[in-house]
Amino acid sequence: MTDLVERTGQLPAQRRTRRRLVVVGNGMAGIRAVEELLERGGADQFSITVFGDEPYGNYNRIMLSHVLSGEETEEAIFLNSLPWYAENGIDLRAGVRVDRIDRFAKVVHDADGGRTPYDVLLLATGSTPFFPTMEGLHRPDGSVLDGVFGFRTLDDARSLLAAARTHRRAVVIGGGLLGLEAAHGLATHGLQVDLVHSPAHLMNQQLGPEAGRVLRRTIEELGIRVHTGVRTRGLRGTDRVTGVELPDGSVLDADFVVVAAGIRPNTDVAVRSGLEVQRGVVVDDRMQCSAGEEGEEGSADGVYAVGECVQHRGQTYGLVAPLWDQAGVLADHLTGSRPDAAYHGSRTSTKLKVAGVDVVAMGLAGPERDDDEFVVFSEPHRGVYLNVVIRDGRLVGATLLGDVRKTAFLTQAFDQALPLPEERMSLLFDLGSPDEATSVAELSDDVQVCNCNGVTKGKIVAAVAGGCTSVNAVMGRTKAGKGCGSCKTLVEQVTEWAAGGDLTVDESVAWYVPGVPLAKPELMAAIRERELKSVSAVFRELAPGGVEDAKSKMGLTSLLRMMWPDGIEEERDGRYINDRVHANIQRDGTFSVVPQMKGGVTTADQLRKIADVADKYDVGMIKVTGGQRIDLLGVPKEDLPKVWADLGMPSGYAYGKSFRTVKTCVGTDFCRFGLGDSTKLGIDLETRYQGVEAPAKLKLGVVGCPRNCAEAYVKDVGVVAVGSGRWEIYVGGAAGASVRKGDLLTTVESPEEVITLIGRFIQFYREWGNWLERTYEFVPRLGIERVRAVLVDDSDGMAAGLDERMQTTVENYEDPWQEGAEPVTTGQFRPALPLGMPTVRA
Amino acid sequence: MTAASQVSGEVSGDVSVEVCRVEDLPVGEGRAYVVDGEQVALFRHRSGRVSAVQAACPHAGGPLADGQVDESVVVCPLHLTAFDLVTGAATGGGEGSIAVHPCRVEAGVVRVDVH
Ligand code: SRM
Ligand SMILES: Cc1cc2nc3c(=O)[nH]c(=O)nc-3n(C[C@H](O)[C@H](O)[C@H](O)COP(=O)(O)OP(=O)(O)OC[C@H]3O[C@@H](n4cnc5c(N)ncnc54)[C@H](O)[C@@H]3O)c2cc1C
Ligand code: SF4
Ligand code: FES
Numbered sequence: 016m017t018d019l020v021e022r023t024g025q026l027p028a029q030r031r032t033r034r035r036l037v038v039v040g041n042g043m044a045g046i047r048a049v050e051e052l053l054e055r056g057g058a059d060q061f062s063i064t065v066f067g068d069e070p071y072g073n074y075n076r077i078m079l080s081h082v083l084s085g086e087e088t089e090e091a092i093f094l095n096s097l098p099w100y101a102e103n104g105i106d107l108r109a110g111v112r113v114d115r116i117d118r119f120a121k122v123v124h125d126a127d128g129g130r131t132p133y134d135v136l137l138l139a140t141g142s143t144p145f146f147p148t149m150e151g152l153h154r155p156d157g158s159v160l161d162g163v164f165g166f167r168t169l170d171d172a173r174s175l176l177a178a179a180r181t182h183r184r185a186v187v188i189g190g191g192l193l194g195l196e197a198a199h200g201l202a203t204h205g206l207q208v209d210l211v212h213s214p215a216h217l218m219n220q221q222l223g224p225e226a227g228r229v230l231r232r233t234i235e236e237l238g239i240r241v242h243t244g245v246r247t248r249g250l251r252g253t254d255r256v257t258g259v260e261l262p263d264g265s266v267l268d269a270d271f272v273v274v275a276a277g278i279r280p281n282t283d284v285a286v287r288s289g290l291e292v293q294r295g296v297v298v299d300d301r302m303q304c305s306a307g308e309e310g311e312e313g314s315a316d317g318v319y320a321v322g323e324c325v326q327h328r329g330q331t332y333g334l335v336a337p338l339w340d341q342a343g344v345l346a347d348h349l350t351g352s353r354p355d356a357a358y359h360g361s362r363t364s365t366k367l368k369v370a371g372v373d374v375v376a377m378g379l380a381g382p383e384r385d386d387d388e389f390v391v392f393s394e395p396h397r398g399v400y401l402n403v404v405i406r407d408g409r410l411v412g413a414t415l416l417g418d419v420r421k422t423a424f425l426t427q428a429f430d431q432a433l434p435l436p437e438e439r440m441s442l443l444f445d446l447g448s449p450d451e452a453t454s455v456a457e458l459s460d461d462v463q464v465c466n467c468n469g470v471t472k473g474k475i476v477a478a479v480a481g482g483c484t485s486v487n488a489v490m491g492r493t494k495a496g497k498g499c500g501s502c503k504t505l506v507e508q509v510t511e512w513a514a515g516g517d518l519t520v521d522e523s524v525a526w527y528v529p530g531v532p533l534a535k536p537e538l539m540a541a542i543r544e545r546e547l548k549s550v551s552a553v554f555r556e557l558a559p560g561g562v563e564d565a566k567s568k569m570g571l572t573s574l575l576r577m578m579w580p581d582g583i584e585e586e587r588d589g590r591y592i593n594d595r596v597h598a599n600i601q602r603d604g605t606f607s608v609v610p611q612m613k614g615g616v617t618t619a620d621q622l623r624k625i626a627d628v629a630d631k632y633d634v635g636m637i638k639v640t641g642g643q644r645i646d647l648l649g650v651p652k653e654d655l656p657k658v659w660a661d662l663g664m665p666s667g668y669a670y671g672k673s674f675r676t677v678k679t680c681v682g683t684d685f686c687r688f689g690l691g692d693s694t695k696l697g698i699d700l701e702t703r704y705q706g707v708e709a710p711a712k713l714k715l716g717v718v719g720c721p722r723n724c725a726e727a728y729v730k731d732v733g734v735v736a737v738g739s740g741r742w743e744i745y746v747g748g749a750a751g752a753s754v755r756k757g758d759l760l761t762t763v764e765s766p767e768e769v770i771t772l773i774g775r776f777i778q779f780y781r782e783w784g785n786w787l788e789r790t791y792e793f794v795p796r797l798g799i800e801r802v803r804a805v806l807v808d809d810s811d812g813m814a815a816g817l818d819e820r821m822q823t824t825v826e827n828y829e830d831p832w833q834e835g836a837e838p839v840t841t842g843q844f845r846p847a848l849p850l851g852m853p854t855v856r857a
Numbered sequence: 858m859t860a861a862s863q864v865s866g867e868v869s870g871d872v873s874v875e876v877c878r879v880e881d882l883p884v885g886e887g888r889a890y891v892v893d894g895e896q897v898a899l900f901r902h903r904s905g906r907v908s909a910v911q912a913a914c915p916h917a918g919g920p921l922a923d924g925q926v927d928e929s930v931v932v933c934p935l936h937l938t939a940f941d942l943v944t945g946a947a948t949g950g951g952e953g954s955i956a957v958h959p960c961r962v963e964a965g966v967v968r969v970d971v972h
Contacts, residue, residue, distance in 0.1 A: 090953030588885025
């Protein structure tokens, strides 16, 4: 972009003679066309004005599904934010609707009464949801019932989200792409969703009956009730919709209804402007419109159209892939960079992710002639269905549902009618040949890898050549994989292949923190050698150009505090907010307070204190946590010191990358099965190792017998009494985002040995674990045998040193909640969203 | 806490407001003030410079003054989106951006321009 701006800057002469391009429709096709134009130096030739009905910049409509399901924020889906238009000298009329075009005066009339002259006009008005005729859809006055929505725009998505928050039951009419996406999105908000689809099977546009059935199974597993082969008779409700009536007279109750029964091209402007309109705005191979007035012949002078609003060779399209081709042809043509450029239509091959299911469909959905070969694989319970249709030895159709690993090869074979392997099964599965690498290699450069953002294999290869060293870098540069996400695997494959197999997984991945190009061992060596004791010193000495990096500060602080147990040069800004105020920040900027409750054992006195504090500061919620203690949630920052003081209990460290909890069971004292005093051992462990910082959280568990009532098998460190005074020690367990049974480190004879060994393990993890690497990743990475060799058999003579350094750490422990009395920095507990605070005025 | 001084001056069409003493901002950290009715997060960089941006993160209202900064960005404490302190744009692909207010230190006092 910038170099364009410069170039135009150098060519004032040309700029005065620039033609006026007016675009009607600020959506995906219109703006893609403008981008293609700019890429071809169009800024020198055109001064551009864009009219957009919607009061926003151009966003990725595809991602509205993710916005609805809550996977994406509104901000994240914008492709062109408002500054982009300014930077490119584009005059954006957001929120202004165009009425008609006076083709003879070459003037655009907008709804605000404005008149804008043009030399070249581009229609990219897209389409709108189609509402089939249903009894009761309209009120007597012709307006649509309240609670009936389409699903097309950001505003639609907002209304649906709002409705989802306040209602329980929704009915979605239409079982195609949009209907399924809407149903899925609403179901993720916990609504009871019914989906009514009049054709016999789901996604009948793309899929055959069998594939449709397999998809239905998967959709029903999401808790969505699917009714196929059922045409909606009418809507119930006088002012607001209350239900959907089916042909058999039965009624599906609904608090609101989403209509996704297809789309209709927006042709009203074209019609009013006397352009030829059939199902869509008719265009020729150069995307030029034709005149539709009586007696008028041929193409309409200077008027073009792209996107869902057009009809080309009798075809209209409802997916983005064709728009990219159209935009490219148009730009070639308008800028004269390829005057002979022509659009020949797009092969309908679809890559989609629908309601979380990968769907790839190209060509025929099933055999049509007796001699068509048809290879099918169906595994409904896994939601997998694959088929290919072969005619005269060429691929003429393929459907992949739930397993799309063969997409690359099949797309290629389909687009270029490649000769096919004799062993037809290898079209559906990797029977060794052609494996991913070869099939990726075989892809020609113009094969579309990411449909949503129109990224070809060529663009990805170029990005890699251009210095992108990681999949993320490539995705960032090309936007590939940033649409529906169905192509991520392929993007990875192509990137790896382009990077010559051994893709430099971001070198930075090996670094301890992004801002300092050193792996942990080298970093520690350098720090020790230069005696660096502050975060800023580390940046000064070891970061490129001595530049500090906000995202590296927390990890460095943790590392320094581990390396210099008897004190570092504290720099508060090196700490994450949780560690500056010793509480866990929450979504609304308040904090949670979890006092220490060793081993999950408490006293009436503690409980009384907690109760009083909760009353006094009317805490938002008092919650018994999964870590066997009590969480006071919703405490304002400024109250934290008072809360700690009144509690008079030490911090439970529920906020730090540090030793958190030791869950215990009642053990020998009370349990009839108890084989060892798990409660006491748990308390001793927590007393000794409380608050010790680590690369990530440490959560322990001690149980009195293998019944495992405190989940010791799945903790970072778990201890299990197995009788006759013996204890098993497990490490690397997890039952969070991933679930893993810990590996048995060893079995020891006494609680003392347990305590020492665990201290040794923790110190080993602190010194060798990567930043934010949980033990359930650390232990498998080294292998339990290696860990056991080092810690139990002392293979590397490290044991003594580890024990010693852990001892110093333990001796230097201070309860952070003491800070409450004396703030360490000015305004340490000052609100960060100071509404209702005295305002500083001019 | 808040330095509620009433001095003002015209700078670049905006109103320039004395918000606090530079010592009120711990080195490398942020603090929030209500300036002329607007919530503003002030940061004091290790270089001595100061920055002023809107206090609430555009993503989900996270308290930016609680975020971590370097010389160029502030990282929101809630979901770690980084915002450029000069352009206000979210770095690394992320969309959405924050308002940046011109500000400087004069005689130990932090001045912010608001509209
Ligand atoms: C309060 C609590 C839920 C509850 O009401 O019980 C909780 C609350 C949070 N957990 Fe948890 N976890 C809580 C027990 C657990 C447990 C169960 C346990 O500790 O035995 C697990 C599974 C064990 C584990 O740690 O894997 C657990 C696995 C997670 C994870 C997933 C970690 C992983 O790598 O799998 C996260 C996310 C993360 O750490 O990145 C997380 C993150 C969080 C955070 C801190 C999210 C955040 O970063 O703000 C939540 C803070 C809420 C708040 O503001 O207080 N919490 N969390 C529990 C506090 C335990 C305690 O007393 O300290
Ligand atoms: C929820 C959802 C999910 C989707 N998922 C996928 C998917 O996974 N894969 C895929 O390939 N496709 C998907 N699509 C389809 C894809 O979004 C469309 O093909 C694409 O947006 C069409 O682009 P367009 O520019 O032609 O129309 P649009 O993007 O709709 O742009 C048209 C713009 O013109 C404006 N406009 C219309 N009339 C006027 C006027 N008179 N004056 C001013 N402005 C006007 C409209 O307001 C609109 O902003 C999805 C669509 C939706 C709604
Ligand atoms: S599971 Fe843990 S992280 Fe997830 S919402 Fe509950 S408390 Fe928060
Ligand atoms: S609130 Fe700031 S990143 Fe989410």
